[in-house]
Amino acid sequence: DAGVTQSPTHLIKTRGQQVTLRCSPISGHKSVSWYQQVLGQGPQFIFQYYEKEERGRGNFPDRFSARQFPNYSSELNVNALLLGDSALYLCASSKGQGADEKLFFGSGTQLSVL
Amino acid sequence: TQLLEQSPQFLSIQEGENLTVYCNSSSVFSSLQWYRQEPGEGPVLLVTVVTGGEVKKLKRLTFQFGDARKDSSLHITAAQPGDTGLYLCAGEEAGSYQLTFGKGTKLSVIP
Structure with missing residues (x-):
């Protein structure tokens, strides 16, 4: 079975541009979470979606938005890119949203903002 | 916002040595997870601990959750080069x- 897939794997943008990152969860998983990992840091929670509804949001500005589609795939959008948005963006999926659910991470999208 | 402090930040050891990594917080977590991440990849879950005082073993890796559920440790026995990677705790x-x-x-095991 395929794991969590993310696209694109790498992306280069300039300041002020907008970017859309995509994530396909493991088949049968209904929850998708997004994390930002800056170089040298641990992942930081951005959003969680379950059954197409936002269930959690981290401490990120409104420039960051996301949605989940009926097939449970998800997109993360970032507007008005800043240099500080350069990071590895990780998507994780799980069957449900409970505290004991096992998270499976994708390999991430490496975003560079110039 | 709860914070998790990990120590040491970097660790370089010879193959065959033992090591312990620590994860501490001033707050209580309902569960704590340990992940390993390799360059260019996402984190992979190693273990989840839920009960205070819980000890779990995964081959040469031993995980412990503190009695108060505020801290955890990861002990690796006889480290091997394949153990090299970034070890993350998450609460x-x-x-x-x-x-x-x-x-x-960030653990480096030198052959």
Whole structure:
């Protein structure tokens, strides 16, 4: 079975541009979470979606938005890119949203903002 | 916002040595997870500990959750080059679905 897939794997943008990152969860998983990992840091929670509804949001500005589609795939959008948005963006999926659910991470999208 | 402090930040050891990595917080977590991440990849879950005082073993890796559920440790016996990677601890607050990650411990095992 395929794991969590993310696209694109790498992306280069300039300041002020907008970017859309995509994530396909493991088949049968209904929850998708997004994390930002800056170089040298641990992942930081951005959003969680379950059954197409936002269930959690981290401490990120409104420039960051996301949605989940009926097939449970998800997109993360970032507007008005800043240099500080350069990071590895990780998507994780799980069957449900409970505290004991096992998270499976994708390999991430490496975003560079110039 | 709950914070997780990991120590040491970097660790370089010879193959066959033992090591312990620590994860500490001033807050209580309902569960704590340990992940290993390799360059260019996402984190992979190693273990989840839920009960205070719980000890779990995964081959040469031993994980312990503190009695007060505020801290955890990861002990590796007879480290091998394949253990090289970034070890991350992550805690889940009660009633929340988000994980709070530490900054990680970058382990290098030299053959």
